[in-house]
Amino acid sequence: MASRSTTEKAFQAITIDDEGRVCADIPESACNQEPGNFFKHVGSLALTKSADGLIDPKLVLSWLMTSLGAPVALIGLLVPVREAGALLPQLLTAGFLRRLQRRKWAWAAGSLVQGLAAAAIGLVAISMTGVAAGWAMVIALAILALARSICSVCYKDVLGKTIDKSRRGTATGLAGSIASVSVIVYALILSSNLVDRMLLVTGGLFLAGAAWIVAALLFATLQEEAGATEGGKTALKEAFNNFSYLRDDRQLLRFILTRGLLTATALAPPFMIAVGSEAGEGYDKLGFLVLASALASLCSSFVWGRLSDRSSRKVMVFSALVAAVILAVTSWLAFVGTLGGGFILPVLLFGLMIAYQGVRLGRSTHLVDMADKDTRAAYTALSNTIIGLLLLAGGVFSLIANWFGGEVVLAIMAGMSGLAILAAWGLEEVQRGTK
Template sequence: MAEVSERMRDAFEAVAIDDEGRACRDIPDSVCREEPRNFFIHAGSLALTKSSDGLIDPKLVLSWLLTELAAPVFLVGLLVPVREAGALLPQIFTAGTIRRFPVRKWVWVLGSLIQGLAAASIAVCALTLEGAAAGWAIVLSLAVLAIARSICSVSYKDVLGKTVSKSTRGTATGLAGSLAATVTIVYAILLITGFVPRMTLVVGGLFVAAACWLIAALVFSTLFEEAGATQGGENAFKSAIADLQYLSSDPQLRRFIIVRGLLTTTALAPPFMIAAASKAGEGGFEGLGYLVLASAFAGLVSAYVWGRLADRSSRKVLLIASLLSMVVLALSFWFSLTGWLSTPLVLPVLLFSIMIAYQGVRLGRSTHLTDMATADTRAAYTALSNTIIGIVLFAGGVFSLIAEFFGISVVLITMALMCAAAIPMALGLEEVQSE
């Protein structure tokens, strides 16, 4: 491995090292020497994959695509559950197998390659199929992509914990989020302006997403990772059952999962906010285009800041995100009753705010889980928490039934109350960055 250049080291110190000089607190000296390179490999790889996520967003891009291809409505409704739950539910069963690999970056590389191929498959289906055939083929390709994403998620936090020190992990993921948001902003502006035919832009974006995942796999393969512990690399089912004991033995893990479960509302709320605005008189797809822009811009302005704060206190990030999301959803509820959601700029501001909270939840929970676990428990904690959250997200479909029978306003106030309940739970989390 070539020596890290002075220019790279200077850039790393400028971006990631604060005045307290908290570097290499929990990684070996051999890895510490490679940390600047590893830091930028993490940031670059994640920026590419997060850009892909923005270009293939099931809530917006794929939903519009299936509608244009005249796929059945119920298939459109499967997109978000397949993508979200499919990326989380398998993790408790794959964690044991992943633990058998002393060097786990190759698991992430494989997952990224499969995601790239699955994204390309979705693009090809959009060009060659229509109707129910297109819908089923795209949902199936998305399921493959989601499963590949699940193995990336399990392996990534473990690799991150082994290759980048505790004081810079949130900064790496936050920087990646800001870079990816820039790409998504350009994409959103093109969607809104109509300079490029919408179908051409959407299908082209799918191919670009596929390329980004493939390039990310290549970049991540250059990461310097030392061999780690392989204890627990056993039968997947036995490993999953064994991992459940952590729920009883670690009260902090239980509390963290409850907080994360309550804050899934930040991911589920935007479509209901859009629906409430549509009932109040706002436009349809144009409003969704602005949702993409609001999401991307929120990521651009907040991800790096959230990441830096998470390196100091991921507990405070989760607490602030809980407070912000509670306020935004409570306002959305009130405005849905008064009709103010149809007022210009009200919906974009609310969407922007909930997306900032969502970014905080993502950065805070990722950094908190990575830092609260040890090298031996990190993969198991990740798989266990993600699987439980996958079940919660899958069960989130009940909000659609609530909206159908009781109205969207009831959904919004229920979500606001869930965020309020997350506040005292987040207060009880430990300051894992100080350990």
Template sequence: MTESSKAQSNSKNTASTVEAVYQSLTSEDDGRVCKDIPETACRHQPKNVVTHVISLTSTKIADGLIDPKLILSWLLSALGASSFMIGLLVPIREAGALLPQLFTAGALRRLPQRKWAWAAGSFVQGACAAGMALSALLLEATTAGWAILILLAILAVARSVCSVSYKDVLGKTVSKSMRGRTTGLAASIAAGAVIAFALLLSSGLIEKQSLVIAGLLVAGALWIFASVMFSSLAEEKGATEGGGNPLTVARENFSLLVKDKQLIRFITVRGLLIATALAPPFMVALSGNTDSGNGLQQSGFNNLLSGLGPLVLASALASLLSSYIWGHLSDRSSRKVLMYSGLFAALALALTAGFDWQGWLQISAVLPGLLFLLMIAYHGVRLGRSTHLVDMADAENRAAYTALSNTIIGILLLAGAVFSVIAEYFGLRAVMIVMALMCLLSSWVALGLKEVQQE
């Protein structure tokens, strides 16, 4: 067989594999496969969907391997970094990934193909993850802690670029009826890999610090691989208007709140549902308290460290079992997904408060179980809000809607420090109750959202 024949054969095999994966995703489709994307993009959709799944799967595995709430917190503690540094991890990661978006959106609008922005952001995240591993290997205590925090801040900004550009690229390359399934499948596959990592952490077969550092290196490689994969997307050139001065663009984006009442309602729902992201550290702290009414105690953090494997496992299992289902449901009604996930989160948080009142959180299996329930709701929130935002917007304002909502949520996440004040003065149980009420209220507000998948 000649080299040309081999190349043609490999090309045909790759094409058939892509088509098989795509058909498995669309087997229940009602024929509206190319809704809301150009006809030229429709021809490339099978390849694009598979490329999205592979790229997203890689980055989501990488996210799980460096989870600041669990993995990086444990690593900094093991390196001897101060509790102050450890407390900065989640705010830097969450706010850093969201706050810059309002200002980066304008610059990204100048790019007719935004896949390159996502690919660049993924590459930078990979380099930062590898840098964290090297910092942990070569530096000690305070120096290592500051190096990891700085790299995490850079990673978060790169992530913000990916977040803004991704929804825009998704809206241009994947049909409205396929977006939730595409992202949901990636999340489910990635969860399986993170589960394997959690089981390895729990097994004790490999020294834990070495395994965590190896995980950072793998995460770096996955982000760089995803960067290369995503750059192969067949993305049509898009509009570049609105890519002016960042402050001017930011002001114009805020004006969208006056023009679109549905956007205000959506951001309100999403703002109330930040409780699903903020609750896990308080749940962990509750498990270490003999008297939750006395506020945060250091033993809660110690409990986190000793229970690293089971907690990572609970979180990953929740993603594996729920993400694809939430994604599929989001394609039908992202409004209902937001409502149901809010109710589910309210139940999980209320149960946490109730079990704490009964003293049942001291039972070893209870906390991972409650975290599992909460993370099911959390993944519903993530997929529901992502799909709703992409489908409620159009090609002209999708990037602006994404940047505006993410920036506002970033501010709210920083303001989430108020929950530490509540815990200090009223106890951790009160935090759970307030967060449960927030999630319950979010479901009520979500009733007024439009069924954007039906438009």
């Protein structure tokens, strides 16, 4: 009883800003379990977010494959495999996952597989080199991405069933801030010469694997009510039914448009580095990039989460505005040839990462709150699948950069962010009725 009382007090200290606690979007039985579930969500998500930082394909795995002598063509597959593999399968898997009354088990299984895949990449790093190492890592990353797609479909649905709508952004934001601390420590060591470089990166892979496995065990202890299983049809039929939501729900269509335009915040960092005078793949640069990303998350995740609980629409609007300004300034400085001076590029990159965190938390909270328990999983899968296709199509930016320069790509992405402001402005306030 004392432990439960302590949990309740901690929960209220973090989430309650008025007298009493009212659950407007989950049943009373789930409301009674909410304090314990809240911290299980925070713990599980903090562990997986920390693991993501330790295994970052854009930074860590790219450097590792380069060090092992893998060809550039395979290194170029890392981000597409990671992003598309995590998003594209979701439309087909949503139907099967809807048959599960308690989807926490699917999330836990997905997290467990991610942990084993990360450990496999670590084993490759200490036992293979060259083309063989490159292919083995790409395959292991593909398995990790597929497992992640299962977790992505299930997570928002479980979150919506166990945490009330006024506190979901707080849970995810707090988890992001906690994870940032661990990644910052890793990045600081990564930027120093205290530990052998290969040993540190390889050790980080095994640590990421352990974090995913522990998260799976913790998430499995959630008190989740049995949920709706209607719509658990064959994968192809469920896919067609999901696409019908685009016709029937104009707000969903506008949300996906907004999210699609805001992919600029995820795609821009490599081009920002490329147009800087000190672009390259040095180890010190790797440490700096990991540190900049983690610091931005630490400084903004919890704040973005709290603001998203009040108005996820406004969070996306403001994040898009920040991104548009930063990308426009970066493009202009690249055109005039002054981007590489002093700390200009690091400051701009840090600012974009803050906007990126706002985009992630704003759109995640908005999707959960705009859907109900019967449409949440389908909306998530449909949205993520379409965005996965757009991210694959984003490869055209590499061609544009090759023909016209990275500064032109950044100008286009600034325009995308500007259009996202208009698209997000027309979204409904899905948090109406909450403070």
